[in-house]
Amino acid sequence: MRQRPLRDTAWGNLPPELNRFVGRGGELAGLGRLLESSRLVTVTGVGGVGKSRLALAAARTLAGGAGPAERAQEDAQEGAQEGAQERYCDGLWLAELATVRDPALLELALAEALGLTDHTTRPPRTVLAEHLAGRRLLLVLDGYEQLVEETAGLVRELLLRSPGLRVLAAGRRPLDLEGERIFPLAPLAPQEALALLAERAAEADPAFAVTGADRAVLAEVCARLDGIPLALELAAARLRVLPPAQVLARLEDRFALLAGGPRGVLPRHRTLRTAIGWSHELCTPRERLLWARLSVFAGLFDLDAAEYVCAGPDLPVEGVLDLVGELLAQSLLAREETAAGVRYRMLETVRLYGAGWLESTGDGRRLRRRHRDWYMGLATWCELDWFGPRQQEVAALVEVELPNLRLALECCLEEPDEAHLSQYLAGTLWFYWAGCGRLTEGRHWLDRTLEPCAGTAGPGSGPAERPYESSRLKALWVLGYVAALQGDAVAAMSALYECREGAAQARNPVAAAYAVHRLGCLALVSDDMARARELLGSALERYREAGELNSGVLMCQVELAMALAFQGELAGALSLCEEVRDICEERGERWTKAYALYVLAYAALDAGATAEARRLLTECVEINHTFHDLVGLVLALELLALVTVAEGHPAEAAVLQGAAEPMWDGVGLQLFGSGYFNAPRLMCQERAGELLGAERYAAYAAEGRELSREALVVRARHAPGERGAATAGLRVGRGGPRGPRAQRRAAADQP
Secondary structure, X not given: OOOOOOOOOXXXXXXXXXXXXXXXXXXXXXXXXXXXXXXXXXXXXXXXXXXXXXXXXXHHHHOOOOOHHHHOOHHHHHHHHHHHXXXXXXXXXXXXXXXXXXXXXXXXXXXXXXXXXXXXXXXHHHHHHHHXXXXXXXXEEEOOHHXXXXXXXXXXXXXXXXXXXXXXXXXXXXXXXOOOEEEEOOOOOHHHHHHHHHHHXXXXXXXXXXXXXXXXXXXXXXXXXXXXXXXXXXXXXHOOOOOHXXXXXXXXXXXXXXXXXXOOOOHHHHHHXXXXXXXXXXXXXXXXXXXXXXXXXXXXXXXXXXHHHHXXXXXXXXXXXXXXXXXXXXXXXEEEEEOOEEXXXXXXXXXXXXXXXXXXXXXXXXXXXXXXXXXXXXXXXXXXXXXXXXXXXXXXXXXXXXXXXXXXXXXHHHOHHHHHHHHHHHHHOHXXXXXXXXXXXXXXXXXXXXXXXXXXXXXXXXXXXXXXXXHHHHHHHHHHHHHHHOOOHHHHHHHHXXXXXHHHHHOOHHHHHHHHHHHHHHHHHOOOHHXXXXXXXXXXXXXXXXXXXXXXXXXXXXXXXXXXXXXXXXXXXXXXXXXHHHHHHHHOOOHHHHHHHHHHHHHHHHOOXXXXXXXXXXXXXXXXXXXXXXXXXXXXXXXXXXXXXXXXXXXXXXXXXXXXXXXXXXXXXXXXXXXXXXXXXHHHHHHHHHHHOHHHHHHHHHHXXXXXXXXXXXXXXXXHHHOOHHHHOOOOEOOOOOOHHHHHHHHHHOO
């Protein structure tokens, strides 16, 4: 039985269209035919020709969301769409790679796009290959040009190992792989170009309309811009303030200046650069300056970041908002709603133009450092806010800002004498690496920042030779923490012992407490309860003496309670976790609270209070799901399954057990090869298996393996006797039946 993609959105992650897709009916049909016969199709063309938009429109058509060119033929295409849904029964997924600059993060970016969480030390490429091996899906790759060789190698391996995978790539150059079908995308035909120009102009100015007198002028504008969509959209923004004749006249002047452009430059490349350069010339000096400075951001950014990074004596902070508004009006920026609020994005082609201007001013290095400083400050505030009521908002904020945080880390690592800043930043993000399912990426950055070539002195150096020792020590204990959660005990102990020794030399009691704490955590998951109690108890005393209190400190108290509970000392465990719960509720903290609820539920089940145990575990599951904490989620589900069989519902217990099984692939059996942590699972399997018989137990467990994470959480929210219509539509896949095969499965599941 195949594991389903663990993703909350229905049938993939394709973003909604921000405005109407205009024209390209023939290209959509041709691209669809290629995808029927080929497993790798690459849309190529010059920048701004609409490769990304066409690829996404084709994917949406396969999902059943026909674009305008298809709606007239919708009835005729119904059978084809049903076939596509069968072919891509595991979804259509977009991986945007334009902001990925480090080849080591390529596999992580794809795993992130597919909604994969993995807590092990397995290479991300292995995780991807195993996940895709038995699935049927379409993967849309966009913006890979800066990593074309690495992308080609990864795509080749995934296609070889995953017979049901098809890839639709969009880039300026092909991947040059065997079996690749190239779909060269030409500019828009004259009528489509005029339709796009008119529609985008009307969006900018609702009073705009193509009149008989203007039609010929606008058609000439389209011709001068070679029908390139990005160039047309930039020109449409100008029609808000200039009449068509003036737009054409200014374009003519610009082309005349560039008539003797560089030899060997293709006309369409020159056209796009001309259009962007023309937009640049029409900007005011301050708009041009902001455009250049905004190019230091990776992906999305908000107004606060733009004001801090870009403002200066020549660009007053109070004027940045108005300038952003002007760049939006000129289609040089796009506005997006995210889980963290409003963000702005600059198209990559436009950003690169601005970056060239920034470098020509000699101000690039200063702006990159200001960008780094802003995101270091953001990480610092997020760490503080993590211990409070804004925890969920902090998780969403860091998720949105991750490309910029990566860029800040890279900036730190470029300067050997500033390696301590990279250690500080990677260490400060511990809550995100450990609490939000990002262990693999956290390990990547922590390892890099602690490499000897990163500018730190060797282990034998004393504190005097390491003036920023506190940053190094923090990175070390965070590395130990992450490695322990990955099940890499050797790396964890090495980092934690080095941290403890360094803390003693530097007389840093806080770092020493964290090192002792994480060594205790390592003992806990290794079933050495006596040592775990000793180390965790010592760490708590050290924290109290140092006046340290945060989510990590409370987690230490919960882990001590676990050690007590596993040894039968439930009264002591209850006392510790009730105190943690009270502090968390007072502070609004939820992540650590979930682990305290797990221990309280463990004790309640032991006392026979199954209803109380269920209530506690339901909340625990909700919280862990919110933060993508796979370790906490799988432990809570397995204990909930044991509660369910104790309530007299062995079939439902088997379903929950089956749902938890695939999660262990991401958590790693090494980490929780523990007899104590595995006890609820083994007890549930034994009891439910006895009541159901081996064959029925296996059938119900297989049903659980088909549940998506979202469907599973909804199911866990209701006791077996309460479950009805609220969960019936969520039993298969990621949001209900999606295609013929899913419909057949859903029908088979109905009573």
